[in-house]
Amino acid sequence: MPTARRGLARVAVRIDPDVWRDEVERFDARSSARITAQRERRQLEAGGVPVGQLQRCEDLGEDQTRLPGLVKVYVPIIDAAPSERPYGMVFSPEPGPLLVFVAVGERHPRPGTRSVYERAHKRLHGRYPDE
């Protein structure tokens, strides 16, 4: 279990409504991805992210995404194997610290659909890694 510097147990989250709409409304209203994300949003805004669930994003990921300075959680945010948590949320930390919501989506989508990491890459760099 990772330990947080400065004794942090949870980190507060800020979710921009436009970004939430970009990320979540692309999924069908009855999809598992959308329902799961909406459920997690209520928890995140009420209590933040448990530091023990956070991971660093990769400076260079296996899919060629470059996400230095960003962090992520597997979704749903529960104590379970990664294979049981098919979605991810990516955040950009700012002083406080406070986590700013960047992207949510499938970690390993079917071909032709962008992963949460690719969408975070575009929000960070202005273009997808293959563009």
Place this chain on the structure above:
Amino acid sequence: MTPVAVTAKKLDVKIGDLVEIEGRKYDVVSDKHGGVALEPAITKTVAELHAEHGSRPLTPEEFEEYFGDLPSDGEG
């Protein structure tokens, strides 16, 4: 069923363009097979998300201070 003739609308767009259809914005992106596809647009950058609140991302030093001991998984 009688086939209905459909006239295609020609769009003068290229990869990287932003288009709006019925009030929703879409990015024109590569479909990774030589063609293009539309994806729900990404309307704000990370820099804008911080700047709108008068803030900024953590510096690399600050990131290490707060999150340097977090694990990573190699995915992205």
